[in-house]
Amino acid sequence: MRTAFMRVAATTAVAVLGLAGATSASAQPDPVSPVAPGVQAVADVGPPPAPDGAVASGPPGFVVTPDGWELTVSAKDEFQVAVAPLTTALSSREYLVAGTFEGAVAGAGTAPTSGGTLEVGYQIGCGISLNVVKLNGSAGFTPSINDQRRLGVAFPVSAQIEVFPQPGEVTTVQLTQKTFEGSNPRVTVKDVHIKVDGCVGESFLRSYAVLTSSTDAADDIVAYYGVTKAV
Template sequence: MLAPIAAAPLALADPPPPDPAVQPVGDPAVDPGPPPDTGVVASSEPGVVTTPDGWVLTVAAKDETELPVAPLTTAISSREYLVGGTFTGTVTGSGKTTLAGGVLEAGYQIGCGIELGQVRLIGSVGIGTSGSNITGGLIPTGINFPISGTLEIHLKPGSVTNVSVDKKTFKAAPARVTLKDVHIKLDGCAGQSFLRSYATLTSSTTDTDDVVAYYGVTKSV
């Protein structure tokens, strides 16, 4: 007797559930990545000095922003920043001399790790002919001008550039300079750049000048 035999279908095992401890890589819902740069930077401690006459000079900054932006020149050797902040200068104490005002200057220092120096194109141009062999010799049929060259780039050690944004002359302290969305730039920078704010307070009397400086936190770009 013959009995029909049916093959049982193979049962495929369901994949195991995902391990909750293992998170998918690159999922923005799980790993949004670093937050965008808003440009906000911390301010350093104020610069304070007591003059020999007994006056106390203080220069400080707050609400500072330093945001790197794409340069309008689109050159890869240009650096451009959008900056802002409030810089103040005060003169207090009971000095022995009569104050005659002064100057509050605010600006930025841009440091470039490597500067782009001289760029030269070194090349040569030759002349050659081509021809066909026929009975009796070679008859030229064309002339060509082969050109070869190399680009020579000279790099220089980095430097620091001071960019003065504003100078406020005052008759009596306190004095203030407020900057908002000011563009500053540096050209010819082939390496990493560094940026920090600065402010100087100059207090004057009839015969003297006393200067105190403030330097902000350095930001690398």
């Protein structure tokens, strides 16, 4: 009887040990594959950052002319960044810009086209314009006698600057006007400086492109305007 009891106890102890080992093994986390030094895991890699100064382009300009031509003007790869003005004046604004502007004349119009133009430039909006600065001055004559009974003369000079701020205005800077004879004109702008003077408020910048398609009897115009950027 005692021998049977010892066999049952030993069997129970083995079962308990096996259960504990299984529980301990299941509680451990799954092994992680080693990553080579200097290599980032694929799951942590996000999209590449946008270049400094990159600007999203606006929707293309599109129109169907009365004689059936389809005109489109658009932009891509735009870049705008404010830089220190060469004059170092606080009332000057200067920007470095880039972009590609494209036009397209498609469809089956009833009148043949003879080409046209693609105008590209930028519009600078200024919150407050500084148009007039006036300097007012005056001089006087003041005699005086010091402690040694000597006569002295003083010429006091005073000056006052008057500033006349004006309501904001928009300055249009045309970079080029491309004349073309085909159907797909293009203008590429790279690292071009544009500036405006007399601006003391917040300024805003946006690109524009105007496509003109010509026939013997008509001119058809469609415009593109970029996203406005506060700079």
